[in-house]
Every structure is written in structure tokens, then in C-alpha cells.
Amino acid sequence: MAKHEYSYYPGCSSQKGASGSNLQRSVDTMCEELDVKLNQIPDWNCCSASIGYGGGGVLPRMTLSARNIALSEQHHPDQEIVATCAACWLATKEAQERFEDDPSMMAEANQALAEAGLEFKNKKKIRHMVEVLIEDIGYDQIGSGVKRPLEGLKVAGYVGCQTNRPFGIDGESFENPMYLDKLVDTLGGESIKTYEKKVQCCGGALAFSEPVKSQEMIHGIIESAYDNGADVIATPCPLCQANVEIYQDEINAKYGTKFDMPVVYYSQLISVAYGRDAKDSSLDGQIIKAKKLEKIAGK
């Protein structure tokens, strides 16, 4: 039996052939190494992220999360829910808290769930994978398994918004969270403590609807990584990763820059540091190749 076991909510972007499938593949590798077993919530649905509010009122949106919680309670009664996607975690945790504060809303959600014979009790803890790493496993334990330290790799730790606010990680500040930097140092890399854009918004879903406004922010996030001498930006969030990586061509065309900054996940850093190859660490999923990290992975 695995040392740690959770009811897992992967989310839409983590599916095969989706924009965050590289997150999922590296999370799988990382969990293998850390003896973590993720049991996918059977038939989970979308949480409607933080952009569904135009189409869905508050009760329908909260009910989407209620269904996932109900399925988790049914299939994994003794396991906490863990998510890797910032928006999935936030939406589910937010729903869990609102139902707790508002029993009448919870009764209404259960009334809706009854349409498909479901019911939830709302007794689940909703956690982020980063919390599993820090609280259940711990830096020391993670550090002790490093086989290939990320020597000389300068990492701009880009925490972003929704992994950090409004819930964040216990004991960390909203304005200057240090856990990603600590994790990088634990893996033998060099965290950049002066990376001032670490909690700057990338536009989130508005990168689609307001590309000009969002790309102005993304430009700043990448520029600061260069100014701070980063080899790579690392993030826990699939939307941050995509937004900051995939528009660099468009930003270069608009701003006359020559950005070519790789953006990777913490799970890829851990996979490489634990001795896994580039493919297991999903480095083939990069649009902008993380060459320095590939080199370490090929050692």
C-alpha cells in the first residue's frame, strides 16, 4: 500500500491531449517517486473554474463541486480530496466552505443532486498537491530522495494567484509566499528571492477574452524573470503555465522582445531531481524547451 493515498480531482486541463496533460504526466511520475497514490474521483465533472459565472449562477456553480464531493464521498470515503489545478482546488474548497457556512444552500444543492440519486455530507477536506508535499511529506523527506540535484539551475518561482489567494498554503503570506523557493532549494536548485512578479496575475481566463490586457501582464512576468537571471520559470498552476509559455511569440511580435523563457511545473523539477528522464518528467510537453533542465535530466 502506498504511504499516502488521496481522492484525486485532476480537472479538465489535465486530461490526455489537453493543455495541462504535461502537468498530469509529471505529477504521476512525482507521485510514483514519493509513494503517493492518487485515486481519481470516478466520473468527476468540471468545476466551471473562475469564469463560469457569466453562464451559471452561484447555486449551479456550487452544485458542480457538490457532485464531485458526493462522488468522492461515495467512492473514497476515507480519503481527502486533492487537486493539482489551482482553479479546481479553489472552486471545490470555496464550495465546501460556503456549504458549511450556509446550510440552506447545502440543502438546495442536495435537492439538485437528488435528481441523479446523489447526496453529499460535505465532510471532506479539500487540499492542494502542494499541501501534500509540504505538510504530509515535508521538505526534509523530499530533499532526502534527491538523486540529481538541480545544480546551477536558476528558477523564478511563479506562484501566481489562485494557488496563493484567497486560501494559500498555511503559514505562508499572500504577498510573498516562500514555499516554491524553498522547494527549489530543497531540490538543489537556485531560487530567485528577488523575483518580484511571483504573485502577479497572468490574466487567468481573461487571456482568452482580453488578450491585449493580459499579455501586457504576461510580458512583465517574463521580463522580470530575465532581469533576475532566471533559466526557467516554475509554477504550480496549469493556467499560469500555459498563459506564460504559449503567447511568447505573440508578445515578441508586439513588444519587439526576444523572449524564449521555458515555463515548467514544480512536479517536473521534482521528477528530474529524483533521477527520472526527460520523458517521464514530461519535458517533451514544453513548447519552449527547458534545455538546462533537459541537460540535468540527461546526466
Next chain:
Amino acid sequence: MSTNTGTVEKYRNNFLKEVEANVEEGDWVKMCMQCGVCAGSCPLGKHWAHPPQEIFMMIRAGKREEVLTSDSMWMCTSCYNCIVRCPRELPITHIMHGLANYAKRLGLAPKAQPTAWFSQVFWDNMMKKGRVNELKLGLSLYFKDGIVSGIKESIKHQKLGMNMMKAKRMSPMELFGGHGVKSAGDLQKIIKKAQEIENARLESYGK
């Protein structure tokens, strides 16, 4: 009588009461102390015609039309900066989502507002199979102004799409079905019921 005029009648122009009753977390609006930290914290702050604290004051001043037709709320990126910094802990992000949803429900949201449009497309896309179809979502964005501009947009972003496919982070198979929950019909029934409950609550208030 349209829904909008009916609602105006019902609240006798007390817009604050209307917001408290009908808008997500609306009962917090009166707690705003007008410090402006939210406006200074918003990553898209410079694009808001009326930053949150101004919206709150306008609600209290009964400026119903100006608030609900404003595109300000649609500038919210859901970064939650305002929430964690507000000295009075108003759930500002949620109130903005709530106002945006309420304005749209009443047919008052500005026409052709890109985020108002996108949020509906996202919701419809997701509800079809219970999970987001990223490829169709991207295409509906390119083709939102018709076929001709859609083809132009697609060509403009061709390289991005090719990059994503090469990295196996976008799949053409999503055009033919794609991912979804097994019991999409059940999920739709659940959400329809939730919508009915919510609509009934909104319609019954003040009667």
C-alpha cells in the same frame, strides 16, 4: 412588463436592497469603507471605468442603471488580490462575479463585452459533456465574429495551435466528441434543477 421593469418596481428603486437580496454576497456591499485598496490592488485596475469601491458607493447611491450596464465587473480576472487585502474582508471577487451574473440575467450587461461573451461560451461548452472541450472553446473564440474573420484569426494563431499539437497538449480528436463525464445527462438534470431552485428564489423575493 419585462423582468427588468418588474424588478425596478419591486424594489421601489432601493438598489442596495435589491443587490443584498439578489446578488452573490451582496449583503457585504454596505460594509465597504471606501479605502480604495481594492482599486489599487487590481491587476487590471486601470481598465475599470468604476473600481470596486466606486461600484459599492454607486450601489448605495441607487445608481442601478450605471452599475448594471457597466463593463467594470467584467474586468475581474479572479486573482483574489482585493479579497485578501480588503481591511473589512469583503468577498469583493465574488460580489463582482455576482453583479456580472445579475446584470447578464437581467439583459443589462454591455453588448459585445468579450468576457461576458466568453464566460457564457465557457459555461455552455462545459455543460455539454460535463468537462471543458479546450479545442472547441478555442475555435469558438476565433470564430466568434463569423467565418471570414474566423479563418483569418485561425491563420494568425496557426503556429500556436501547431505548437500545442506537437507537444500533445491539444488534440484534433476533441472535435469529434472528446472528453466528458459518462452521465452527462444526469449532470445536466442536476444543474437544471439547481438553476430552477435559484430562479425561483430570485423571483419570489419581495413578493
